Amino acid sequence: MVSSLILSALMLGASASVLLTPVSKRAETTVIPTTVFNDYSAFQQYFNYLYPWGSDHNGAARMVGNSSDHDYITIKTPGTLTLTAQPVSGQPATSSGVAIHYLSGTVYAKNSLTVEKGGGYDISGSFQATTTKGTWPAFWLTATKGWPPEIDIAEWKGNGDISFNTFNTSSQVAAKNVNYPNPSAFHDVKAELRDENGSDVSITFYLDGTKVVTQVGKGYVGAGFWLIMDLQMDGSSGSPGPTTNTTYSLKNLQVTSLNP
Numbered sequence: 001m002v003s004s005l006i007l008s009a010l011m012l013g014a015s016a017s018v019l020l021t022p023v024s025k026r027a028e029t030t031v032i033p034t035t036v037f038n039d040y041s042a043f044q045q046y047f048n049y050l051y052p053w054g055s056d057h058n059g060a061a062r063m064v065g066n067s068s069d070h071d072y073i074t075i076k077t078p079g080t081l082t083l084t085a086q087p088v089s090g091q092p093a094t095s096s097g098v099a100i101h102y103l104s105g106t107v108y109a110k111n112s113l114t115v116e117k118g119g120g121y122d123i124s125g126s127f128q129a130t131t132t133k134g135t136w137p138a139f140w141l142t143a144t145k146g147w148p149p150e151i152d153i154a155e156w157k158g159n160g161d162i163s164f165n166t167f168n169t170s171s172q173v174a175a176k177n178v179n180y181p182n183p184s185a186f187h188d189v190k191a192e193l194r195d196e197n198g199s200d201v202s203i204t205f206y207l208d209g210t211k212v213v214t215q216v217g218k219g220y221v222g223a224g225f226w227l228i229m230d231l232q233m234d235g236s237s238g239s240p241g242p243t244t245n246t247t248y249s250l251k252n253l254q255v256t257s258l259n260p
């Protein structure tokens, strides 16, 4: 609402050349700005610590972190968020019986994302992620109610690849795996989510500026998503994982809404 008022005001005050731009262009609203990891207070404005449901999920890492504990969720260099997984022993298993071998970090965006009719999102960032066996970093969207929907904007399953995935059901899954070069360098990832027909959402994935694949999520329009960055361990990435610390970093994160 506020942004369309500002846009209207800008249009009214604009020169004739600006008035020539197509009126049908979708409005763009910044949901998460690239300054989000400049310091902890900017981070805390847009992100919560842990998973939306707590500290544990489906791997061997238990997540730790809050506003006074940044051992595993760290801004060392302004602009870059780093998650660290540390091998530990003596932790109890998760409530579903998964053994815990690491303490690690996870964060999720405070505001859930919903593709509205005629709308969408652009989600982009630059990642430094490992492909070592037993390390399972990911950047993904999962349903706020039930499951699926799930969109894996980037997932590294310890095998040298990056994976881009969309789930219609637990068995109807589009999964695209491509070779992930030079994991010690940062790589750009982008996902464009668009309402296709008032019901389905297309997701176009890019790696380092090159389009990789477009997938379609059935009935994703109107569904709420959590945006999660986590450094899980073992699980889908195999085991045993590393016996030393693993890090996973993100910079230049930007989330833009194209919802009407």
Ligand SMILES: *[C@@H]1O[C@H](CO)[C@@H](O)[C@H](O)[C@H]1NC(C)=O
Pocket (backbone or CB within 6 Å): 064, 065, 066, 067, 068, 069
């Ligand atoms: C933050 O987490 C630490 C454990 O890592 C815990 O001891 C402390 O009580 C927590 N603080 C808050 C404010 O939740």
Ligand SMILES: *[C@@H]1O[C@H](CO)[C@@H](O)[C@H](O)[C@H]1NC(C)=O
Pocket (backbone or CB within 6 Å): 071, 072, 084, 085, 086, 245
């Ligand atoms: C591993 O990470 C933990 C948490 O950040 C840290 O306390 C510890 O010093 C790290 N260990 C090494 C060897 O860097």
Ligand SMILES: *[C@@H]1O[C@H](CO)[C@@H](O)[C@H](O)[C@H]1NC(C)=O
Pocket (backbone or CB within 6 Å): 166, 167, 168, 172, 173, 174, 200, 215, 216, 217, 218, 219
């Ligand atoms: C999901 O279903 C839609 C049909 O509504 C289909 O176009 C799409 O390919 C399916 N996607 C996956 C991930 O299987």
Ligand SMILES: *[C@@H]1O[C@H](CO)[C@@H](O)[C@H](O)[C@H]1NC(C)=O
Pocket (backbone or CB within 6 Å): 197, 198, 199, 200, 216
């Ligand atoms: C949208 O397209 C899917 C096929 O991708 C189809 O199953 C669905 O009925 C369509 N929905 C609408 C509202 O047209």
